[in-house]
Amino acid sequence: MTSHGGRRTQAERDAITVEIGYALCSAAFAAAVLFGxxxxxALLFGLPDTVELLLVRAGLVLAPLLFAARVASVLLRFRAADQPSQPGRTSPDS
Known part of the structure; x- marks a missing residue:
C-alpha cells in the first residue's frame, strides 16, 4: 500500500523491482570484492596453513555480513526517500 492508501501503480512496482535488483547485484559484487x-x-601465495585457514574463514564470515548490510542499506534508503507522486514533479509537501 502506498502512503495515500491506494494500491501501488505499475511504475511504483517497477521501481521497487529495479531497486531490489540493484541491491542484490551491488551487494554480490561488494561481497565478492571483499572476499577476494x-x-x-591465502589462495594465491603459499602462506602457513594457519594463516591460510584464518584468512579464508574471515572472508567467508565477512562477505555474507557485507552482503546483508549492503542490501539492507540500499533498500532502507529507497524506502526512506521521498518519491515524487508523478515523474518530473515535486511532491506537494516541498
Missing amino acids: AVAGP
Missing part, C-alpha cells in the same frame, strides 16, 4: 581482498592472498 581478504582470502585472495
Whole structure:
C-alpha cells in the first residue's frame, strides 16, 4: 500500500523491482570484492596453513555480513526517500 492508501501503480512496482535488483547485484559484487581482498592472498601465495585457514574463514564470515548490510542499506534508503507522486514533479509537501 502506498502512503495515500491506494494500491501501488505499475511504475511504483517497477521501481521497487529495479531497486531490489540493484541491491542484490551491488551487494554480490561488494561481497565478492571483499572476499577476494581478504582470502585472495591465502589462495594465491603459499602462506602457513594457519594463516591460510584464518584468512579464508574471515572472508567467508565477512562477505555474507557485507552482503546483508549492503542490501539492507540500499533498500532502507529507497524506502526512506521521498518519491515524487508523478515523474518530473515535486511532491506537494516541498
